[in-house]
Amino acid sequence: MGRLDDKVALVTGSARGIGKGIATVLAREGATVIVADLLSDLAGETAAELGNDYGVSTLALEMDVTSEDSIASNVEKAVSEFGRIDILVNNAGVPPENFGQAETEADWDICYEVNLKGIWKVTSAVAPKMQEQGGGKIVNIASIAGRIGGGMASYSASKAGAISITQSQAAELGRFNINVNAICPGLLWTDLWRQIEGMFAGDHAEEVVDRRERFEAVIASNMPLGREQRPEDIGNAVAFFASDEANNITGQSLNVDGGMRMN
Numbered sequence: 241m242g243r244l245d246d247k248v249a250l251v252t253g254s255a256r257g258i259g260k261g262i263a264t265v266l267a268r269e270g271a272t273v274i275v276a277d278l279l280s281d282l283a284g285e286t287a288a289e290l291g292n293d294y295g296v297s298t299l300a301l302e303m304d305v306t307s308e309d310s311i312a313s314n315v316e317k318a319v320s321e322f323g324r325i326d327i328l329v330n331n332a333g334v335p336p337e338n339f340g341q342a343e344t345e346a347d348w349d350i351c352y353e354v355n356l357k358g359i360w361k362v363t364s365a366v367a368p369k370m371q372e373q374g375g376g377k378i379v380n381i382a383s384i385a386g387r388i389g390g391g392m393a394s395y396s397a398s399k400a401g402a403i404s405i406t407q408s409q410a411a412e413l414g415r416f417n418i419n420v421n422a423i424c425p426g427l428l429w430t431d432l433w434r435q436i437e438g439m440f441a442g443d444h445a446e447e448v449v450d451r452r453e454r455f456e457a458v459i460a461s462n463m464p465l466g467r468e469q470r471p472e473d474i475g476n477a478v479a480f481f482a483s484d485e486a487n488n489i490t491g492q493s494l495n496v497d498g499g500m501r502m503n
């Protein structure tokens with residue numbers, strides 16, 4: 241018996257990285273998992289892998305969280321396949337292309353479109369379905385970058401917005417028995433972090449974006465527990481918010497960051 245048997249979960253940006261870790265834990269807990277991502281081939285591979293490993297039903301969807309048409313048609317596909325969506329995880333996210341003073345308006349636009357408005361758009365499409373069903377659980381993936389601003393203003397501001405919209409959505413949707421919470425991940429060695437690494441270094445050459453020294457140095461000097469987070473760490477926290485154990489928790493943002501930020 242898993243904690244999420246009979247639940248249907250849609251996870252955006254779950255073809256790889258943190259989203260895949262979240263989808264993995266939800267599948268391990270017995271949920272049917274919908275892998276929704278821009279990267280359709282990889283989404284298909286991830287969905288097949290989870291079905292094989294955990295014996296749950298899965299569906300891969302090519303979905304762009306910035307496009308209302310793409311979201312609407314994919315939510316309809318998911319509901320016609322499984323009849324309901326009990327859990328929505330708004331995980332899709334992008335970093336800016338440039339760092340610090342070099343950030344451009346395009347960086348602000350992409351961070352806001354994906355990291356913040358993407359949450360609003362997907363939730364706007366899924367929450368009415370949850371309302372008809374009598375309730376649901378929504379988990380937004382923010383970041384510790386949203387707790388304290390740093391060298392990526394566009395990204396940090398979009399993530400602070402993700403924490404804020406979590407509170408607004410929790411206030412609006414509570415009367416429909418929909419809980420909305422957020423996770424603020426710390427530092428994970430994913431494709432996203434490797435893009436940031438190249439940005440810090442001002443060089444996107446493969447040997448720069450693939451090196452781990454800076455990543456490990458940031459952890460060693462900033463993280464009391466002194467170890468990186470893994471996608472499954474974020475998945476474990478999501479599974480808690482998505483379970484009945486969290487029925488009376490809403491509007492909260494939980495850092496899963498080895499103690500790097502304590503607010």
Ligand SMILES: NC(=O)c1ccc[n+]([C@@H]2O[C@H](COP(=O)([O-])OP(=O)(O)OC[C@H]3O[C@@H](n4cnc5c(N)ncnc54)[C@H](O)[C@@H]3O)[C@@H](O)[C@H]2O)c1
Nearest residue numbers: 253257258278304305331332333383425427428430431432
């Ligand atoms: N890696 C970290 O250290 C870290 C820390 C804090 C927060 N986060 C957040 O965690 C989330 C996942 O990041 P990750 O590190 O796994 O990155 P990642 O780049 O490995 O994965 C992001 C996924 O989102 C998908 N995606 C991007 N734009 C999309 C769109 N418009 N529509 C649908 N899917 C889209 C990508 O295709 C990719 O599969 C993001 O919201 C990120 O901001 C990451």
